[in-house]
Amino acid sequence: MTIDYTYENTRKTVEIGGVTLSWHEAGEGEPLILLHGSGPGVSAWSNFRHNLPVFARRFRTIMPDMPGFGASGLPELDDYYATLAARWIALLMDHLEIGSALFTGNSMGGAVVAELAVLHPERVRRMALIGSGGLSVGIFGTDPSEGFLRLFEFLDDPTRDRMIGWVKTMVYDHRLITDALIDERMKNALAEGVIPRMKAIFGAMFNPALRRGVAPLWTRSGTIKTPTLLLWGRDDRMLPYDHAHLANRLLPQVELHSFSRCGHWVQIERKSDFERVSAEFHTR
Template sequence: MTATLDFDATSRTMGGEYELHYHEAGSGPVLLMLHGSGPGVSGWSNFAGNFPVFAEHFRTIVLDMPGFGRSPAREWNDVYPRVAADAIRYFLDELGIDSVDIVGNSMGGNVGTEFALAHPERVRRMVLMGPGGLAVNSFAPPVSEGSRRLFEFLANPTREGMVAWVDTMVGNPAVVTDELIDQRLANALAPGAIANTFKIFQTFSDPRFADRPQLWARAAQVQQETLLVWGRDDRMLPYEGSLFPFRQMPNAELHVFSRCGHWAQIERKADFERLTVEFLNR
């Protein structure tokens, strides 16, 4: 049976150019895990359940990206994924790590891909679960149900709103517990958290930062072996949007889970872990 890992025992901080919080355990090749966005998110909230399993195979690092978890917000002087990708560059430099494998969920997939494009020699393989920025959806409304519920919560942050948003993240509501809702809500209502989340999302539409093509338009430049993972019932980034990056990325493979929404690492936990370990170790 896989041992559990304690939050405090694995907690680390880094100062300097970027102030970053992370968790680390295990040994071997380095695996960097990047969480998604949304109210109350952190590296731990996304990956606490998977962390011990991956730490049995890799030196596993679960990062709180800038402005999330215990990594403080900053002035956003570029579109968020490029800021976070530069933070990863600094983070790896400070730890003396030359290259990594990346697991990225949603926004974390966006950030991981930006890092891979900026520093291709430092990324070996990637597993991207419903990666933001890469999906191109021609079969659903331009604003997904998950996005709509997310911004409804940010505009009126109530417990009912959190329940409604989290419901769009999963295909099986049974995996959502009161504890999960309460933890996410408490984190989302921390002082300044919602205002900072708005500021992060606003960077995507800020004309000052529109100096290069969007990520999906650069998908063909991603050379790393990449496993795209989607839930067939994803209501945040519908799985039909996976076909574009799968077709464009020259070394991509695609796995779609049935009975699964946006949180494959939670809903199909054991299957996701097995699939990821096999892909990274082959």
């Protein structure tokens, strides 16, 4: 029997410390938590909704809107964002009575999973990271990357053309960039409060005062003993493929799977391959 998972019938919320956290949940079994990436109008649903039916057949699949994204509120930004978000994901796990879980993190979500693995290694059994932030630095490419430049241009002047320019850096196959996709992204990005929250979050990511005394995640990656699968699009223009190789060298228990003719959104461009490879890794 095919189950029709919708935004409404999978969404749940809880208020913790005065902040609303929203997530989508479906399926039974071992908990698998999917953490989305960053960007204007991004949410758990926009990132992973097409993967949810597949994973829900085998896992208790949980897709949180991270703090400040989607329908989740934004707590005080008193810490480096990846660390702050990792603490809130741990609080959500406490609410759901989940001691440890499997994780898949996309881009910024990968950095949050890795920070959680550093802070509370007992809570992360395995992690599959898609074009992950934090765990590496570019070896050959420019900094910021083309994808980040297009993203920041949109935040400064959120026009439809600039949204199209950013999304073009996310995927290899531009046939995926439909009017419906751009309409949805624009609607989400221009919703009340979204742009100011995105600017505040990126400000916290790059605020030297919040990073003072906190070594970059990639310099601490050698301490992460969590079994890790790196999933990377060879044609990624947001976090280019050369990042994968430094992370692959530094992480102690790691394997790397690359996808040709694929950009930053592996879970979309190589959907079935991503689902097959990550599910195999999580069920070993």
